[in-house]
Amino acid sequence: MKRITTAPPVSDDPLGTLRALTLLESPSGDTAALAALAGVLEPLARRAGMDTARRAGTAGDHLLWSLPARGVDGPPLLFLSHYDTVWPTGTLDSMPWSVEGDVVRGPGVYDTKAGIVALLAAVERVVASGEPHPEVRAVVVADEEVGSPTAGDLVRSEAGSARAVLGLEPPHPGGDLKTGRRGSTRARIEVTGVESHAALDPDAGTNAIDELIDQLLGVREVASRLPVLLNTGTVRGGGRTNVVAGRAHADLGLRFADPENERTVLGALEGLTPVRPHARVASRLLSHRPTWREDDASRGLAASVAEIAAGIGQSLGGRPADGAADTNTTGALGVPTVDGLAPHGGGAHARDEWVSASGLTERIDLLAALVTGLHRTV
Template sequence: MTTFPAAPGADHPSDDIIALVRELVTRESPTRDAVASRSIADLLTGWFEGVGGEVRQEPTAAGTDLVIDVAGAGDPYLLIGHTDTVWPEGTLDGALPWSQQGDVVRGPGAYDMKAGIVVMLEALRRLQPLPRERRRAVRIVLVADEEVGSPESGPLLAERARGAVAAIGFESPHPDGALKVGRRGSARVRIAVTGRAAHAALDPEHGISAVDELVDQLMRVREIVADPALPGPVLCNVGTISGGARANVIPARAEAEIGLRFTDPVTEERVMRALAALRPVRAGAEIVVETLSARPAWLASAQDAALVAAIERSAAGIGQRIEARPAAGAGDTNLLGALGLPTVDGFGPRGGGAHAEDEHFLRSSLGERIALLRAVLTLPAE
């Protein structure tokens, strides 16, 4: 179990706290690596038990999720994060080694979002000296598959959130540090086509090109997402395409994976329904449309605004100024916000380069976020 240092200044986290981030980052944890996920879950179990947490490890097909309850007064705030990263094992020894240069700290997953986990941990440690009636009860959920859309943990999130009065996500904030309230919905869809192989010159009439069929289906997808009758805009990215083997063989299989973003639930429902209704253009071809992951659009509500106002008051009490506005990216907070639970996201430190070789966070911002979370979770004396 880690021995935690004495609390440093709010804006200047000690080297010991940066060392906690480094220890998380150096335990590389790509999504769907069950061994790596269990390793980082074991480490965090000891850390959160050290700040009064009751920890449950909940294995899923993607890895090991953590559910952590910390006693306090009132119904709990739900703190949301993830332990997986987009980076393959070995990134630390190659494209993105750990480094510190002044205020800038780099490493795979440091910004997205292992520094955010340390914000939760250190804020809870600083709350421990307070009597229980001065500390708000907390539940933390750290999932293992967020970077692929939380297909395993997402359906469990509403159950894990039961009884919470509000949710705070620890993804990155806007570049200027503003929190995120409201997020686009997102979906990952695979279109798989089965045709029939044949020699492209000697027997072409007996073949059914899965690649040609897929191209036509992608043109139809373009029409669906660009329909001017949709209430809101749709971002559509064909992220991967595969199929065929040789130029002289009519391909029997092809598939594409598509990423979609929606500003509102009506547009989302119409587009997803239209994609599910895709039918083959060529006789004999077969199409399977599979939704790999989906997060509903989260439109900011009056309840979200009230939560932001409460956070702004806590921030003012420690000399910080906080703003909040909608974000284009999706995350696990989409589900909670869409369900009507008062929700904000972006409580991680400022930085940049998520999913890129310049991934980094600002050391000073880490201290600011720790201080802010402690203030939010501190209840006034009666």
């Protein structure tokens, strides 16, 4: 495949650009694969007219792009996206790139490489048009699919100065925006016991697995009294059946619709105490995206986006979503935020993932109109 820097402008061939990005598989945690894709994305961003920089992270570099303002003062528009996917390297062998009519398939096309392509093409168009616009900033993170554990501070910092945040995650089915999101937290409970011979001297030991089970039951009891989704995803511990287990841990997935419920459950996790003598119990958050409740700020921004969409012949609604993303962070801060501005499609994280080719064109039109028009109402 030819280097992407020799390809036509993104706005001339967005589908071709999406193909090039899809063929560069970029699973979360594969820093070499992510670096290869970042090395392609940065020249594309510069070609579109943006300045580029990176913020190093242990899970991969986060990409920062900026387009200087032209004739419009005030805070910047902030776009959020990511270039990691859930698909391991080699997925293309069984899930190849294909285009059949309006349906484009491949690992990561919908979540969310098409969103990146739409942004690049829209910015390229705005720069060529000469129209006034505010400063545009974009943060494209490397570890969104695992909860953005190394990107959270960067997202918060960039959001603090933004007039509005526009998320380039996939939309609701059909294309509607996302105006709120459930909180999403991954937590680990770790237990240390005391090892001993399980037959010769069992009372000298403290079984970490037994302690962990009791701790999990206690957390579940707290969560069961609230509208909270709790999933115990992994449990590990011990080693031999003739040894009292000395260590065990469990990873939990938690989803919250209400910030108060979130505080209650996370407070219970933070305050865990051992049931058994000589056991030690600790908990820590592996990733945390706070609950983003739909509010006047998100509803107002969504209404402005819908008005601009109507002006170019597009109909667009909005409502909260169950899934989490980096917009949880900005929405929870009270910064006007909407998400779901990537092209419509389906099958996120599924083998039938697809994105609409015509939807890609529509989103390019919409994003260009937002860059040049949103400052009038926000």
